[in-house]
Amino acid sequence: MLYIKCPYCGLRAQKEFSYGGDATVKRPNINEEVSSKDWDNFVYMRKSPRGKHVELWQHIAGCRQWIKVQRDTATHEIFQTAKVTEEIR
Amino acid sequence: MSQPFRLNKEGLINRNKKISFTFNGKKLFGYEGDTIASALIANGIHLVGRSFKYHRPRGFFGAGAEEPNAKLQVEFNGHSEPNVNATEMELVEGLSATSQNCWPSVNFDIGAINNFLKMFFPAGFYYKTFMWPKSFWYKIYEPFIRKAAGLGVASLEKDKERYEHKFEYCDLLVTGSGPSGLASAYAAAKNGAKVILAEDKPRFGGTLLSDDVSIDNLSGKDWAEKIVSELKSMPNVTVKNRSQVFGYYDHNMLVMFERVSDHLEKKSKFTPRQRLWYIRAKETILSTGSIERPIVFGNNDTPGIFLSAAAKEYMKVYGVLVGKKPLIFTNNDSAYETALDFKKNNVEPIILDTREEHSSELIDEAKSKGIDIRFSHGVIVANGYKKVKSAKIGKLTKDKNSFEKMETIECDCICVSGFWTPSVHLASQSGNKLKYEEKIDAFIPDKKKQQETSVGASNGSFTLEESLKHGFENGSNLSAKITETKTEISIPNVNEKKYGAHDKFWCMPLPKNENPKRFVDFQNDVSVSDIEIALREGYRSIEHVKRYTTLGMATDQGRTSNLNGLQLVSNIENKIVPEVGHTTFRPPFTPITIGTIVGREVGMEYMPTRKTPMHKWHKKNNAVFVDAGAWKRPRYYKQGNETLFEASKREAKNVRENVGICDVTTLGKIDIKGPDAAEFLNRVYTNAWMKLPVGKARYGLMLREDGIVMDDGTTTRISENHYHMTTTTAQAGNVLSHLEYYLQIVWPELNVNVVSTTEQWAGAAIAGPKSRDMLSKLYPDLDVSNDALPFMGYKEADFFGVQSRIFRISFSGELAFEINVKSDHGIFMWEKMMEIGKEFGNQPYGTEALSTLRIEMGHVAGPELDGRTIPLDVSLNGLVSKKKDFIGKNSLGREAFNIESRQKIVGLIPIDRKSSIPEGSHIVQDQNAKLPIPKLGHVSSSCWSVENNNPFSLAIMKDGKNMIGKKFFAVSPLKNKSIEVEVISSHYVDPEGKRVRS
Incomplete structure (x- = not known):
């Protein structure tokens, strides 16, 4: 039961959010030529790191904004949260 | 009595x-x-x-x-x-x-x-x-083991009690109201912190209730009472007894189990039986105390054998003697207090102390009271089957591996004390890696991962003075960080007895030729010899020994057995305990009821119920409802003794012949606004959207990035920059999140906003050859001709004084219209339609008839768009643009998606034209082929075609289009049916789609 700080709403219970996967994946631009390999990497290939992971969550029962969360996948510690337009380092 | x-x-x-x-x-x-x-x-x-x-x-x-x-x-x-x-x-x-x-x-x-x-x-x-023969497991071994090893019997009746959940936030949660817990809560409360004090037992005070101590010249019990009553009077403090904090989860979320009314003879109707508290605490004080551990000896499980502190608690709290001829068997001083309490109540105990003769405050006091103390002694074996009758005791040799002499003495109870084990369960659950403390031969918390601090006995301090000091200091410091207020509190004067050192002795040796069971874990019947066997058979890791012997795996989680088990393993392995390590502590600390976990979320409250504005009308008119997600939808409207089959046939037939209305409020609706709305739709849907004029609707198909169909529906251009999207009932939430994802993350440059309007509009579909006649009566001033309102047309019009939207779209394949009004007017619209529709033979129809209508038309829905199909599979490849890019387009080029013989949607009719084909049936060539029979496809949707008066099904079948005209078997092992079928086109009725355009 994580406690996630929505950059728009503040600290909220995990119940209000839904998980959205790796936040570092970039979709190829629309109308851009992409190799099959790059496309497959975008659609299917994900790392499953033990430790720090920047991921997307949506504040689905709140402001409905997608946000970035930097979380330790082993301990669930959350180091930082940010708007999707912001960088997490 | x-x-x-x-x-x-x-x-x-x-x-x-x-x-x-x-x-x-x-x-x-x-x-x-x-x-x-x-x-x-x-x-x-x-x-x-x-x-x-x-x-x-x-x-x-x-x-x-x-x-x-x-x-x-x-x-x-x-x-x-x-x-x-x-x-x-x-x-x-x-x-x-x-x-x-x-x-x-x-x-x-x-x-x-x-x-x-x-x-x-x-x-x-x-x-x-029970490994062999394998076939015996299900029928013989498992039922036998279950019966023989059963604990209690779960009730089969419905639980009528009420259970609640509560969410709470606090600065400091204190778990346990012993001396250190009370001190912590008091200090924090004085600093103005929001404090919750939780006590598992009915009475506050913990060991203060039974220990012979005084604090500021008050007895322990009186001091506890004074502190508790002061805490109760403070508005920033919640004091809870009968409440056990049983789990420590991530981010300082603790869960507490409150027994609200199990102790009450009478209670009001709405008083819950038990309550589950989810507590998010900024800081947690773990003052969970310690549990006495036994010394292992022969037949140590005989009734009448107690932990020595338990015997004391029975005397001091309940006024009960556990026996009148007690043997006290100890390796430390604390059991002497039990002996002194027996003596005070005129019972003569005998103390067997494994230590050599020495002196301490308590030993001296016991001696001066004339208590019989035998040093270097221990109980070898307890005699008596259903109750202790006597004990064989022995004088230990200096190395404590054998006996100098043995004798049998009478007793009716044995009170055993093998020193104290801190209750570190919550600390361990929080992620704290424990460390072994040599001084007390037990684990205590070490480095913390969360905001928790163990104080008092749970941290290994066994004196009252230290516990109070720890409590006051930590309670004050932790809360001061939060409240930024620090109130000075003077630590009270304490009077307690000083304990001498304990003996590192856990297990009595056995004399030669005697082999009574010596239990380590009582609840799971694990004895010393079981652990020896496990080690002999090569189990080394303590986790493996635990699983092989079931040591510590019972509902008591090995509270009295874990450390003795570890000592045994380390002795045999010649290791020290910290090298052996400990097993994992998991919540709950003690078993809690399933009812409490479930809370109020049972029956109708299991999930929210969504009802359309017309729900009451449906109910009044004998609708039988079906769950569609959280929605209740009329499945059919029952007339007389009609079955589902008869009613849905009647309703569907009436749509094909006359006109029917259907509540379509549950469809997902999303408002899309902004100058880039058309461009956005063009990227989201597979077909082209840039040229859709205002006042027109279009059917659209959306994919996931992997090329699989995600959802379908119509979207209407309401005005220049305003679109109204509909989704299937089931996918409404997912589609909205999907759109938000692309707008917020992938294409933030698009100036578009989306919002769900599902609950803002009530919708009714009017379908059937007479629907236009009916519509013209509903809108007497509106031109509803095919020219003015063509297929996929849209109009806004006044509906008897109410604003409404008319979409000419059809799911049934008939000439059809869909009317939307604001939710509040939904029932008004519906009743008006029923009233005016009478002369056209209008009848309401439910989801069953709706399915029949769409299946025989070959329109796909959820069962076909099942997360495994691409547009080509369901014959919707005509909607896939070759010119523009869209979500998922790149994936459609994948090799597997372009194999000629790939699965396709087809229609199936039974050869006998009578047997209906169960949904989910497998399509096979030869039903008698050798197993496993190659599967050619599956039946996705089935209905009774009202148009052709025989069963008809849709199926997804390998190389489907080339199979048309061929015969196969649809086999349903589940229904034990095999039906010979012929493959036909999926469009069984009106394949040219003339009706919708008529």
Whole structure:
């Protein structure tokens, strides 16, 4: 039961959010030529790191904004949260 | 009705209120404030259960949550509950308790034969014995083991009690109201912090209730009472008894189990039985105390053998003697206090101390009171089957591996103390890696991962002075960080007895040629020899030893057995305990009821119910509802004795012949606004959207990035920059999140906003050849001709004074319109339609008829768009643009998606034109082929075609289009049916789509 700080709403219970996967994946631009390999990497290939992971969550029962969360996948510690337009380092 | 073991004065029970109850059918009584255990012991009853594996007689061992034996089936307040801890359950009038795991009775248990066959039941017995023959497992072994090893019996009746969940936030949560917990809560409260103090037992004070101490010249009990009443008076403090914090989860979320009314004889209708608290605490003080551990000796599970502190608690709290001829068997000073309390109540104890003769404050006091103390002594084996009658004791040699002499002495109880184990469960759950503390031979918390601090005995400090000091300091410092206020508190003067050093001695050796069972884990019947076997057979990791022997795996989580088990393993392995390590502590600390976990989310409250504005009308008109997600949708409107099949046929037929109306409010609706809305739709849908004029609707198909169809629906251009999207009922939420994802993350440059309007609009579809006639009556001033309102047209118009939207779209394949009005006017619209539709033969139709209509038209829905199909599979490739890019387009080029023989949607009709084809049937060439029969496809949707008056199904089938005209079998092992079918086109009715355009 994580406690996630929505950059728009503040600290909220995990119940209000839904998980959205790796936040570092970039979709190829629309109308851009992409190799099959790059496309497959975008659609299917994900790392499953033990430790720090920047991921997307949506504040689905709140402001409905997608946000970035930097979380330790082993301990669930959350180091930082940010708007999707912001960088997490 | 005298109680032979009840003391005249001692105890905190209310002697003015007698409570009657039954145990195994026998009528007994106790007092208010008794537990089942204390009342039974007062009545001289010790045999309460049979052990798990050997069915050995078992009695009480502890006085609280540590109890491994006394689990009873208890009936009270009209329900029956298994595995109730007799040492925790408070006595209530009319309660009836029975022993578990025995047949025919606890006094004569047939299963006890296992005790005499024990050489055949060693560690790993189940693993070794029940492996072969494999086929015996389900029918013979498993049911037998379940019956023989059963704990209590779960009730089959519906639980009528009310359970609640509560969410709470605080600055400081204090778990346990012993001296250190009280001190912490008090200091934090004085600093103005929001404090929750939780105590598992009914009474606050912990060990202060039974220890002979004084604080500021008050007895421990009086001091605790004073502090608690002051805390209760403070508005920033919540004080809860009968409340156990049982789990420590991520980000300082703790979960507490409150027994609200189990102790009440009468309660109001809305008082919950139990309550689950989710507490998010900024800081947590773990003041969970410690549990005494036993010393292992022969037949140490015989009824009448107690932990020494439990015996003291029974005297001091309940005024009950656990025996009148006690043997006290100890390796430390704390058991001397129990001995002194016996003496105070005119009972003569004998102390057997494993240590050599020496002196300490308590030993000297015991000596001066004339108590018989025998140093270097211990109990070798307890005698007596259903109750201790005597004990063979021995004088230990200097190395403590053998005996100088042995004798047998009479006794009726043995109070054993092997020193103290801090309760580190919550700390460990929080992620704290424990460390082994040599000084106390036990684990204590080490580096913290979360905001938790252990104080007092749970941190390994066993003196009152230290516990109070720890409590006050930590409570004050932790809360001051949060409240930024610090109130000075003077630490009170303490008067307590000083303990000498304990003996590092855990297990009595056995004399030659004697081999009684020496139990380490009582609840799971794990003995010293079982652990020896496990190690002999090569199990080394303590986690493996645990699983092989089941040590510490019972519902008591090995509270009294873990450390003794570790000591044994480390002795045999010649390692030190920290090298052996400890097993993982997991929540809950003690078992909690399923009802509490579920809370109020049962029956209708299991999830929210969504009803359309027309729901009441449907109900009044005999609608039979079906769940569509959280929605309730009319499945059919029952007339007379109609079955589902008859009613849906009638309703569908009426749509094909006349006109029907259907509540389509549940469809997902999303408002899309902004100058880039068209461009956005163009990227989201597979087909082209840039040229859709205002006032027109279009059917659209959206994919996931992997090319699989995600959803379909119509979207209408309401005005220049305003679109109204509809989704399927089931996917409404997912589609909205999907759109938000792309707008917020992938294409933030698009100036578009989306919002769900599902609940803002009530919708009704009017379908059938007479729908236009009916529409013209509903809109007398509007031109509804095919030219003015063509297929996929849209108009806004006044509906008897109410604003409305008219979409000419069709799911049924008939000439059809969909009317939307604001939700509040939904019922008005519906009733008006029923009234005006009469002359056209209008009837409402439900989802079953709706399905029939769309299936025979070959329109796809959820069963076809099942997360495995691409547009080509469901013959919607015409909607896939080759010119533009869209979500998922790149994936459509994948090799597997372009194989000629790929699955396609087809229609199926039974050869006999009578047998309906079960949904989910497999399509096979030869039903008698050798297993596994190659599967060619599956039946996705089935109906009775009202147009052709025979069954018809849609199927997804390999190389489907080339199979048309061929015969196969649709096999449903589930329904035990095999039907010969012919493959036809998926468009069974009106394949040219003339009707929708008429």
